[in-house]
Amino acid sequence: MNKFKKYEGLLFISPYILGFLIFTLFPISFAFYIGFTDWNSFTDPTFIGLQNYVDLFNDPNFLNSLKVTCIYALFAIPLGIMSSLTIAAIVNIKVKGVYFFRTALYMPAVVSGVSIALLWRWILDPEYGLINLLLSYIGIDGPNWLGDPNWVLPSYIMMAIWGAGGGMLTYLAGLQDIPRSLYESAEIDGANWWTKFTKITIPMLSPVIFYNLVMGIVGAFRKFNDAYIIGGAGNQGQFYMVYLYENAFSYYKMGYATAMAWILFLIILLLTLLVFKSSSLWVFYAGEVEPSQKKKRKFTLFKKKS
Template sequence: MKVGLVKKNIKKYEGYIFILPWILGFFIFTIFPIGFAFYIGFTDWNSFTEPKFIGLDNYISLFKDPNFLNSLKVTVIYAAFAIPLGIVSSLLIAVIVNVKVKGIYLFRTALYLPAVVSGVSIALLWRWILDPDYGLINFLLSYIGISGPNWLGDPAWVLPSYVMMAIWGAGGGMLTYLAGLQDIPRSLYESAEIDGAGWWTKFRHITLPMLSPVIFYNLVMGIIGAFRKFNDAYIIGGAGNQAQFYMVYLYENAFNFYKMGYATAMAWILFIIILLLTLLVFKTSPLWVFYSGELENGKKKKTKNKSR
């Protein structure tokens, strides 16, 4: 009787038993680190000694720190240019390669490859491309009689250099746009052509609305990626403090100066910034993001109202 009761209880909770490893992992590797990081942001800790609780001192000191304000400024300026240029270039490439010609798969693969190559390799490649004496860009500019700038050695050209690097990775976004383009019904374009619509009218009134969910996704991912820029900025740097991106300064505080509490406070501020920007994008999305399912539901509602 007792054995049967035990089996019955086990069967009742067997679902929870199966997901127990995931629950334990979630609490140990996600919830606990988040809670610990929240506490560390209010402490003075060098990773070796006992954390000393100092309240809001880290957060107050941050907004008095000129290097922190500069890193935030550099990152915001970079994001303001890199995000829209990345979206436009990815979309343009996707439209160009969305054709059925021989060898197009080779071009798609070549354009996508930079998105999957190691960030360290990309940084070293761009350090050579932007070299003022032996770099590829200045070498090509010399052929048309233009003396190329000292890209990473001149503070005025550091941010434009990093924006160019951001466009280099446009192949990653191209893949999602290409999938969206191929999902657009051909009948919509055929109907527009019958009405005499040109390529721009079709692109504006069919392609862009139908791709708006993909643009929305890439915009959110672009915001996150731009504010988390680190690899190439840390490896190749730049003149003055124009390559002192937010994540670079956070890393320096955590692992060069051993100011872990200070760096954790920076991480939480970055989290809040990204969260607010993402919420803003979500809030405005009903104004410009189009979902085909909504149109179908709207048509059904109109049909029902007419039948009544």
């Protein structure tokens, strides 16, 4: 009986341990090995060492897909953060019918990715699309958004605003958690709306901005659904995940695609670590010591007038 009690804890957590070993540790270990092999998913993998990684950096399509994804992330991430924060600030105003607008603005975030891609393919259609139709009313001939290589990437950056409703919820929760007394104190000191926004709202929302920044990095580098369905002229719509998918399931170069996946993992890991490392300079958590007392912190919530 005592011997059983000694191991009963392990018995209760054994389902999780088995699940972790079978569905997490084994696939990761197997993928790590496959990255060093030449494997088409049907025959036995052949070990080739670092050849996949060497070939990747000599592959112009790989370098192009990485460049396209990086440019997209550079513009889409800040655009998504700013649009989500702006929408959240607007719907945070207590007016009649605001709950309807909150729901309507959030709805696109829960729509199927395939449906969104098909919708945007119609919106961006050069002849019958909604955007070019609206532009024609003001005398502007809209471009061939997805048929012109120069407009493919701007089209996808514009589409990034579509998911702003998802980030809106986290910003809205953060805005409603900011104590009203901070704004009242700032108003007494004569602060205008811009001062209150930059000295109170932004610092108090910095943990939410930090979270959305990390999620935005992950999402931007894993962009796939609409890029795969819509495509684009030339190779400007060939995002990293699209090229990875093509290598794995069109060309059956599973080892090559797995090597791409590990490189993507390292890129996201390094960027995320960089954001975490820099967070001590700009992220303020409620309950911490005053920012002015923390090493290398320079901002204050608001400056008192002398």
